[in-house]
Amino acid sequence: MTGIDHISEAGAASGRAQSGAEASWISLHAVLFAGLATVLAILPMLGLYPFVLAEILCFALFASAFNLMLGYGGLLSFGHAMFFGFASYIAAYTAKHGLPSLPFWLPGAGPFSIPGLPPFPPALAVLAGAAVAAVLGVAVGALAIRRQGIYFAMITLALAQMVYFFCLQAPFTGGENGIQAVPRGTVFGLVSLAPDLNAYYAVAVVFMAGFLLIARIVHSPFGQVLKAIRDNEPRAISLGYRTARYKLAVFVLSAALAGVAGGMKAIVSQLATLTDVHWSMSGEVILMTLVGGMGTIFGPLAGAVIIVAIQNYLNSFGAWVTIVQGTIFVVCVLLFKEGIVGVLARAIRRPL
DSSP states (O other): OOOOHHHHHHHHHHHHHHHHHHHHHHHHHHHHHHHHHHHHGGGGTOOOOOOHHHHHHHHHHHHHHHHHHTTTOOOOOOOOOHHHHHHHHHHHHHHHHHHHOOOOOOOOTEEEEEEEOOOOOOOOOHHHHHHHHHHHHHHHHHHTTTHHHHHHHHHHHHHHHHHHHHHHGGGGGTTGGOOEEOOOOOEETTEEEEEEEHHHHHHHHHHHHHHHHHHHTTTTTHHHHHHHHHHHHHHHTTTOOOOOOOOOOHHHHHHHHHHHHHHHHHHHEEOOGGGGSEEEEEEHHHHHHHHHOTSSSSHHHHHHHHHHHHHHGGGGTEEEEHHHHHHHHHHHHOOOTTTTHHHHHHHHHHHO
């Protein structure tokens, strides 16, 4: 057998091994996704409150969107709540009031007005919030990606504070009172979201769709380039990739998905307040991502479950909840540097 035959046989064996590993990964994650869908379907039957479960899934999608940018794109934002919170305001306002008529003036045509729209159904209100979050993501991302590291993070924090003060002063947001009594409406005019159980299942469907989309993005060629940029951006540039475009794209995708999560939360909780756009919300989503496991698919979900469950079930302790959160964060950093899911993935030697 010649040397060329040896090389060909080795290459074929390597290709078969890679295909086998990929098939194994697909099989594992197919089982995990199916198991997750099953668990989400039966959770309300176990006596858990559907409203709390829906809130957890909203934050889980928010954390997953943030993890897409941080865990796979290497972009740490201290102001991601601006997309979550501002989208919640847009969804709440359009679901309750619709769109007002807008006056315009064009040379030669004179003044005219664009007619308003009646209150949006919940699905359209959430999409409106996501669309506005995506546009805001383009504007913020175009500025922020010009810098790296801590400078990128501080730019996002500064712009998020600007959005916060805009929401505080803008007439349509209701100031410190927020937008209250947001109607849940019906899904496509067929299913009322007034019962908490119906609202939970609607949120669960949207969450699974967003979750699967994020998993598909991560394991697509686009996601592989993101990982290359995260690990070694100069090398990615030397290979001919326009890294700025990739970073802006993942920033906008993350902002849009965060907007979906914020819009759903506003509809389910029937409320949009300054809390959703405050810098502390950005800190909470970072905590969820790090506790669950940065750079893993299921990590943000686990982190959101832990953090939101603590907030809901220990709220009677008042300020002590913050101390509990800080303690969990310190323990995870010291003992589980890769996050809870990251440690499990390393133990079973499979990406999660």
